[in-house]
Amino acid sequence: MPETRARIGVFVCHCGKNIAGTVDVAKVAEQAARIPGVVYATHYEYMCSDPGQALLKRAIREHRLTGVVVAACSPTMHEDTFRKAAEEAGLNPYLVEIANIREQVSWVHSGPAATEKAVRVTRTMVAKVQGNRALRPAELGVVRRALVVGGGIAGIQAALDIANAGFDVILVERSPSIGGHMAQLSETFPTLDCSQCILTPKMVEVARHPRIRILAYSEVEEVSGFVGNYRVRIRKKPTFVDPSKCNLCGECARVCPVRVPNEFDRGLSTRTAIYIPFPQAIPSTYTLDVQNCLGILPLRCGKCAEVCEAKAIDFDMHEEILEEEVGAIVLATGYELYPKEAMAEYGYGTVPDVIDGLEFERLLSASGPTRGEIRRPSDGKVPKEVVFIQCSGSRDPEHHKPYCSKICCMYTAKHALLYRHAVPDGQAYVFYIDIRAGGKDYEEFVNRAMQEERILYIRGKVAKVFREGDKVVVWGVDTLTGKRVEVRADLVVLAQAVVPSPGTAELARKLRVACGSEGFLREAHPKLRPLEALTAGVFLAGAAQGPKDIPESVAQASGAAAKVIALLSAPKLAHAPEVAEVNEELCSGCGICAPQCPYGAISVDEVAHVNEILCEGCGTCVAACPSGAMTFRNVEDEQVLRMVRAALEVADVGV
Amino acid sequence: MKLKLAVYWTGSCGGCDVSFLELGPGLLDVLPQLEIVFWPALVDAKRGDLEKLPSRSIDVALVNGVIRTAENKEMVELLREKSKQLGAYGACAHLGGVPALANHAPGFTEVVFGPGFRPASPWPEAPEDAPPALLPEALPLDEVVPVDFVVPGCPPPAGLIARFFQAALSGEVQAGQVFAEDKALCEECPRTREERRLTRIVRPHEVVPDPKTCLLDQGMVCLGPVTRGGCQAACPQAGMPCTGCLGPTPKAGDPALAMLSALASLVRAGEEGEDAFPQENQILDSLVDPIGTLYKYAYAKYARPLQRLARRREEVRA
Numbered sequence: 011m012p013e014t015r016a017r018i019g020v021f022v023c024h025c026g027k028n029i030a031g032t033v034d035v036a037k038v039a040e041q042a043a044r045i046p047g048v049v050y051a052t053h054y055e056y057m058c059s060d061p062g063q064a065l066l067k068r069a070i071r072e073h074r075l076t077g078v079v080v081a082a083c084s085p086t087m088h089e090d091t092f093r094k095a096a097e098e099a100g101l102n103p104y105l106v107e108i109a110n111i112r113e114q115v116s117w118v119h120s121g122p123a124a125t126e127k128a129v130r131v132t133r134t135m136v137a138k139v140q141g142n143r144a145l146r147p148a149e150l151g152v153v154r155r156a157l158v159v160g161g162g163i164a165g166i167q168a169a170l171d172i173a174n175a176g177f178d179v180i181l182v183e184r185s186p187s188i189g190g191h192m193a194q195l196s197e198t199f200p201t202l203d204c205s206q207c208i209l210t211p212k213m214v215e216v217a218r219h220p221r222i223r224i225l226a227y228s229e230v231e232e233v234s235g236f237v238g239n240y241r242v243r244i245r246k247k248p249t250f251v252d253p254s255k256c257n258l259c260g261e262c263a264r265v266c267p268v269r270v271p272n273e274f275d276r277g278l279s280t281r282t283a284i285y286i287p288f289p290q291a292i293p294s295t296y297t298l299d300v301q302n303c304l305g306i307l308p309l310r311c312g313k314c315a316e317v318c319e320a321k322a323i324d325f326d327m328h329e330e331i332l333e334e335e336v337g338a339i340v341l342a343t344g345y346e347l348y349p350k351e352a353m354a355e356y357g358y359g360t361v362p363d364v365i366d367g368l369e370f371e372r373l374l375s376a377s378g379p380t381r382g383e384i385r386r387p388s389d390g391k392v393p394k395e396v397v398f399i400q401c402s403g404s405r406d407p408e409h410h411k412p413y414c415s416k417i418c419c420m421y422t423a424k425h426a427l428l429y430r431h432a433v434p435d436g437q438a439y440v441f442y443i444d445i446r447a448g449g450k451d452y453e454e455f456v457n458r459a460m461q462e463e464r465i466l467y468i469r470g471k472v473a474k475v476f477r478e479g480d481k482v483v484v485w486g487v488d489t490l491t492g493k494r495v496e497v498r499a500d501l502v503v504l505a506q507a508v509v510p511s512p513g514t515a516e517l518a519r520k521l522r523v524a525c526g527s528e529g530f531l532r533e534a535h536p537k538l539r540p541l542e543a544l545t546a547g548v549f550l551a552g553a554a555q556g557p558k559d560i561p562e563s564v565a566q567a568s569g570a571a572a573k574v575i576a577l578l579s580a581p582k583l584a585h586a587p588e589v590a591e592v593n594e595e596l597c598s599g600c601g602i603c604a605p606q607c608p609y610g611a612i613s614v615d616e617v618a619h620v621n622e623i624l625c626e627g628c629g630t631c632v633a634a635c636p637s638g639a640m641t642f643r644n645v646e647d648e649q650v651l652r653m654v655r656a657a658l659e660v661a662d663v664g665v
Numbered sequence: 666m667k668l669k670l671a672v673y674w675t676g677s678c679g680g681c682d683v684s685f686l687e688l689g690p691g692l693l694d695v696l697p698q699l700e701i702v703f704w705p706a707l708v709d710a711k712r713g714d715l716e717k718l719p720s721r722s723i724d725v726a727l728v729n730g731v732i733r734t735a736e737n738k739e740m741v742e743l744l745r746e747k748s749k750q751l752g753a754y755g756a757c758a759h760l761g762g763v764p765a766l767a768n769h770a771p772g773f774t775e776v777v778f779g780p781g782f783r784p785a786s787p788w789p790e791a792p793e794d795a796p797p798a799l800l801p802e803a804l805p806l807d808e809v810v811p812v813d814f815v816v817p818g819c820p821p822p823a824g825l826i827a828r829f830f831q832a833a834l835s836g837e838v839q840a841g842q843v844f845a846e847d848k849a850l851c852e853e854c855p856r857t858r859e860e861r862r863l864t865r866i867v868r869p870h871e872v873v874p875d876p877k878t879c880l881l882d883q884g885m886v887c888l889g890p891v892t893r894g895g896c897q898a899a900c901p902q903a904g905m906p907c908t909g910c911l912g913p914t915p916k917a918g919d920p921a922l923a924m925l926s927a928l929a930s931l932v933r934a935g936e937e938g939e940d941a942f943p944q945e946n947q948i949l950d951s952l953v954d955p956i957g958t959l960y961k962y963a964y965a966k967y968a969r970p971l972q973r974l975a976r977r978r979e980e981v982r983a
């Protein structure tokens with residue numbers, strides 16, 4: 011019987027007045043001393059202080075304690091502190107348990123009942139610790155290389171930071187070039203610096219960096235393994251152009267007979283089947299879009315290959331599957347705008363002069379389809395009256411997205427302002443619900459748009475947008491005056507809701523990372539762990555985690571990179587040993603446990619096996635296992651039953 | 666020296682007594698080594714004969730059937746006193762078995778026979794000959810007397826009976842031994858599992874099961890995963906879900922609760938998450954007769970503490 015040999019020490023913390031103000035700590039210690047197996051019990055002002063820890067260490071040595079219960083605050087606070095202290099005194103840290111008598115007792119109860127409950131909680135943990143086994147953390151090595159998925163500004167920043175710290179980075183980008191949406195923007199709020207001018211130097215740095223390998227036109231196919239030791243399969247689509255030979259002369263595109271909508275210009279211009287998304291694209295090469303090429307199968311065209319003097323075009327190029335090992339993964343897959351089809355009430359998708367914010371960015375951009383002149387899509391006329399509609403698809407839980415897309419207030423102000431710069435005699439109207447300009451210098455920027463540029467801000471929602479002759483009529487209500495408003499505009503720009511980029515859910519599944527209800531990647535903790543996924547070794551950056559502007563995306567990317575660097579710098583990784591464990595004598599291999607594990611930690615052959623490193627200790631499998639073969643280390647059934655009994659015993663407090 | 670054997674039936678269907686024949690030719694090896702001192706189903710013997718035997722003179726006694734009447738109780742107490750080792754034979758003695766499902770309807774005599782029912786003596790002039798009184802509950806054997814070992818099953822399968830005799834004849838029956846596997850039935854089941862998820866619940870008569878894949882995956886509530894192996898998964902092999910007659914594996918605890926939590930883990934309707942809960946609840950709710958299905962044999966043994974708890978709670982409330 012372990013009880014008879016147990017030598018448990020109980021340390022009751024006052025936590026200043028936090029606990030001692032409500033709980034009679036002396037009484038708790040006195041009662042604890044009477045529990046069979048407890049050989050030492052005391053109370054102290056601040057157990058977590060240095061003298062408190064010294065007291066603990068001394069007692070462990072002097073009384074040859076085999077287990078310790080610290081009755082104090084929540085284990086999330088100081089479990090680590092006391093376990094380390096115990097270890098220093100020669101006691102296995104997993105023989106230390108916390109009885110939470112602060113959050114679960116003194117903060118929520120009063121009167122004698124608080125002391126009685128504190129005694130029960132303490133006694134319960136004494137019962138638990140007597141069943142604890144000494145455990146050792148599992149150790150594993152780390153592959154000192156990172157994978158970054160998504161080459162927008164967030165992915166670029168993360169890759170650069172990690173690489174500059176001396177680690178190799180693989181940067182996987184789905185499209186032919188890195189740059190993401192920032193490459194499409196004209197000028198950026200609140201400073202109005204040209205987006206490409208500040209982005210392209212970073213892109214070049216990525217291209218030149220000896221530690222960064224860009225895999226563009228590629229996607230993550232499969233991920234296995236675990237923190238420090240991920241195995242990734244990457245599918246690299248053929249570009250049919252050898253980037254080392256292509257000298258960007260552009261002859262191929264000149265002869266290509268195909269014209270398809272240009273994605274980079276959001277369909278406001280066309281491109282050829284062999285193309286470069288934009289002149290500063292990285293990797294700096296043309297790409298042949300096989301879906302639209304006439305020449306690949308069957309060989310009907312082939313004009314581009316004929317004119318390519320560099321002989322860079324190779325129709326026999328094949329898809330490649332690359333297998334890489336990495337220690338950490340950053341997900342920076344960014345966002346997309348809410349699709350046109352969803353906004354029928356605003357005429358989007360049916361009325362040609364209703365466009366979205368990114369299309370407007372292309373109209374504003376000096377390198378865009380109109381060379382920066384504002385011309386509307388239907389007839390190329392310069393619009394004299396432009397309506398901007400904010401929250402289009404956002405903050406509308408009944409019909410569209412319930413959340414605020416966060417960046418639209420700011421870029422709409424920017425759009426209206428840039429429009430007024432481009433068309434000084436034009437009038438801009440902005441329909442808004444309220445203005446959210448919570449960044450540095452943001453409020454000032456919006457005020458400048460309102461006051462200096464005489465942009466008409468109308469508070470209210472737009473009910474309907476429709477075409478009448480060559481006008482786009484906007485019906486709305488000014489909620490400040492209560493009057494109906496009708497604007498006969500030449501162009502309407504919708505600040506469409508920001509949504510996760512397509513494929514986010516699928517990628518998340520491959521990585522066993524959670525998505526929130528709106529599909530954005532979910533962080534481990536909204537406040538305290540915003541840069542990491544719940545799956546160890548996977549980090550989040552940029553708009554993939556939720557709508558974000560550039561400064562925020564960059565900040566988060568650098569933060570995630572710092573986490574990656576810390577992980578990759580560790581000599582060895584340790585994993586808490588308090589995980590699930592299979593009793594192979596009892597396991598029938600029924601396999602019920604395996605699909606329950608959110609972390610894919612269980613494999614089953616004749617019997618089930620738990621990968622100690624992958625297991626996060628959630629206990630789901632333990633509940634699922636019908637035969638009781640799956641157990642949880644140091645939370646065995648017998649222990650729990652003993653704890654329940656201890657908790658229910660009549661407390662003899664005498665207060 | 667022959668093994669002095671007693672076999673007795675209490676609230677039993679008789680199947681357990683017949684089950685020994687399952688040994689087939691093997692019986693011919695066993696029989697000569699036995700001295701049957703008491704076995705009402707086989708040889709004529711009365712309570713008085715048993716009473717005459719000296720204390721602990723029987724080597725091994727096997728009791729099959731549930732303890733249902735006052736007479737059952739007296740008889741097994743008597744057997745206990747006369748035997749060196751006493752074993753529960755079959756699911757009823759082991760777990761309460763099917764007849765103990767009656768505990769779920771405490772006033773069942775009224776339900777079955779109408780109000781005012783009381784077993785009447787067929788000879789009103791000789792009340793001492795009245796049928797024995799019913800106990801308030803049907804009980805597994807070990808609730809009445811200490812039990813040394815268990816030969817489980819409904820009835821015990823031939824292989825396990827053989828295993829028992831082998832041990833008994835060489836005097837190697839261990840205290841607490843259960844003549845079955847510690848691992849669940851799935852270990853022996855030749856069916857293969859595909860995707861472990863429960864998208865519907867069906868009863869055996871509603872489908873013709875695929876001969877190869879796991880019955881649970883096909884929506885049948887097969888208790889294989891909570892039930893001891895030892896029968897070579899006879900029922901699942903024949904396309905019938907396991908109903909749990911060998912009893913739960915040593916660490917499963919209450920088999921119905923263990924199975925319920927496995928079913929709740931496996932049930933899946935569409936994408937995982939709260940949105941699917943109503944539909945998943947519906948699937949679980951479609952389990953017809955959960956008590957009879959999940960507790961078919963084990964109700965008396967495992968539901969009793971729960972019942973006691975419920976009663977206690979009512980008392981506290983009152």
Ligand SMILES: Cc1cc2nc3c(=O)[nH]c(=O)nc-3n(C[C@H](O)[C@H](O)[C@H](O)COP(=O)(O)OP(=O)(O)OC[C@H]3O[C@@H](n4cnc5c(N)ncnc54)[C@H](O)[C@@H]3O)c2cc1C
Nearest residue numbers: 160162163164184190191198199344345367552553559560
């Ligand atoms: C109209 C408009 C105007 C804006 N103006 C401003 C402004 O003035 N100032 C400002 O600060 N912010 C502005 N923003 C916000 C800005 O665009 C974002 O903050 C920024 O682009 C976010 O960067 P990101 O890297 O997180 O995502 P993205 O830019 O979306 O980059 C994501 C990258 O990941 C790639 N990718 C996606 N999925 C995968 C996958 N499965 N595998 C591989 N690669 C993948 C994509 O191809 C893309 O290259 C504006 C946004 C809009 C819509």
Ligand code: SF4
Nearest residue numbers: 607625626628629631
């Ligand atoms: S405890 Fe949770 S994480 Fe660990 S193996 Fe079981 S289900 Fe997976």
Ligand code: SF4
Nearest residue numbers: 597598600601603635
């Ligand atoms: S659920 Fe239990 S018995 Fe079944 S495979 Fe998993 S650990 Fe083994």
